[in-house]
């Protein structure tokens with residue numbers, strides 16, 4: 001991964017800054033063998049690594065032909081070893097990472113062929129070049145970036161949830177004040193939360209509206225959706241060749257909650273309201289919950 005690449009880059013830089021180039025090329029024989037040929041000849045064993053490190057430091061001849069290699073007394077052993085690491089890795093498949101600037105912005109793109117259901121793991125790794133006797137120091141950190149679409153089944157806190165598998169999964173909210181809660185979601189820059197819901201009269205759903213609250217089911221109200229009325233859509237399926245998830249998003253009613261500016265990590269609760277529904281009636285079923293940084297103004 002990235003740190004291997006960083007370490008190998010150190011070896012590459014050292015080689016480029018030394019006299020090696022006057023006798024070696026990457027893939028062509030010059031006065032000395034090409035690095036590709038050296039990498040083919042030696043496996044990456046401890047013995048080979050110390051042998052080659054020693055050869056770079058002390059020079060020698062007789063392995064590849066009549067020419068000899070000069071000694072490099074000015075090199076430290078660790079620098080020579082970094083050079084060997086680089087040379088012996090030269091034929092390996094390179095990871096598909098590219099070093100980024102130390103400071104800047106990254107806009108994660110869903111890779112082609114992926115369905116967008118995953119999440120991003122951002123890993124930052126930095127290794128310096130070391131200095132003299134001081135070897136390279138490295139540091140890394142991870143940030144998990146959640147998908148902006150949440151599955152209601154990942155709710156940690158639930159009241160009045162009726163989960164039915166028939167054969168598709170229905171996540172029903174039953175009764176006035178039924179709710180689900182998610183812990184520690186980052187609401188920075190989130191302007192609107194859209195709940196993709198079905199209010200299907202065939203399931204006996206009566207509809208209602210949704211409140212978003214912070215901290216607890218009766219915590220601060222940060223927004224409220226429009227009222228979702230029962231809507232019989234019949235049985236529908238996507239046309240052939242259409243991405244199912246995309247199609248479902250385009251064809252499912254949304255309870256839109258424009259939220260007031262709320263930064264940072266918060267426990268967030270969605271309260272399903274219909275004072276006429278009592279405790280038994282189904283209000284609606286939730287398919288997905290989208291966190292958006294744009295307000296639709298509806």
Ligand code: HEC
Pocket residue numbers: 015018019020021022023024031032033038052055056060061062063064065066067068069070072083087
């Ligand atoms: C003056 C020319 C010259 C310079 C400068 C030079 N090399 Fe060489 N190198 C050679 C020759 C010639 C050989 C083949 C030696 C042999 O046949 O034993 C060789 C062999 C090698 C080998 C393979 C050793 C083996 O026993 O198979 C490595 C690795 C290598 N050089 C790395 C380097 C690196 C790294 C540098 C720069 C720090 C460097 N060389 C600088 C001429 C040079």
